[in-house]
């Protein structure tokens with residue numbers, strides 16, 4: 545995305561062949577990457593799990609719904625699987641697809657989203673679009689991903705948000721249910 549196209553992001557993302565960067569290559573991230581690749585877009589998949597990345601590079605799927613042939617076709621079309629975060633700088637839009645399991649007291653564990661945000665901070669360049677696909681409550685993007693203006697740190701933004709929730713001023717929220725959870729790891733999420 546160049547400076548000119550930043551003034552017209554809708555035109556840029558509908559009319560050009562842009563590159564999607566996916567963080568987290570699981571049940572959500574991997575099919576998303578393949579959809580991007582099939583649509584003729586650039587596709588860069590980043591995961592912290594070395595064994596998953598190595599397997600994907602070999603064209604072997606670890607996701608039930610994804611066929612090995614789809615991986616092989618995507619790689620032949622230029623899709624990349626990597627453990628190297630700097631490759632995400634090549635993306636025009638970055639999609640966060642990391643886990644957000646419910647922890648004790650049924651609070652979402654947002655540590656994976658925080659970690660992905662730190663990765664983006666390290667590699668981001670002006671004009672990139674960041675999309676949070678992970679399930680969480682309204683306000684997560686503001687609190688964990690977008691650096692707040694006015695000198696407010698993300699931790700301060702979180703505290704401000706928590707105060708709003710405690711005062712009963714926040715909208716009620718729910719985490720959306722998983723469509724696929726073959727191992728039953730996140731019951732109730």
Ligand SMILES: NC(=O)c1ccc[n+]([C@@H]2O[C@H](COP(=O)([O-])OP(=O)(O)OC[C@H]3O[C@@H](n4cnc5c(N)ncnc54)[C@H](O)[C@@H]3O)[C@@H](O)[C@H]2O)c1
Pocket residue numbers: 567568569570571572573590591592593596641642643644645656659660663677678679680720721722723724725733
């Ligand atoms: N599975 C579903 O049907 C479904 C539906 C809607 C929403 N969601 C949400 O999507 C998110 C992802 O779910 P999933 O089922 O794809 O999870 P998953 O466990 O199948 O895949 C997550 C991947 O993220 C990787 N990862 C973890 N931390 C990372 C980091 N910091 N940087 C890079 N990679 C990292 C893991 O190694 C793993 O490969 C969750 O928030 C989930 O609630 C899932």
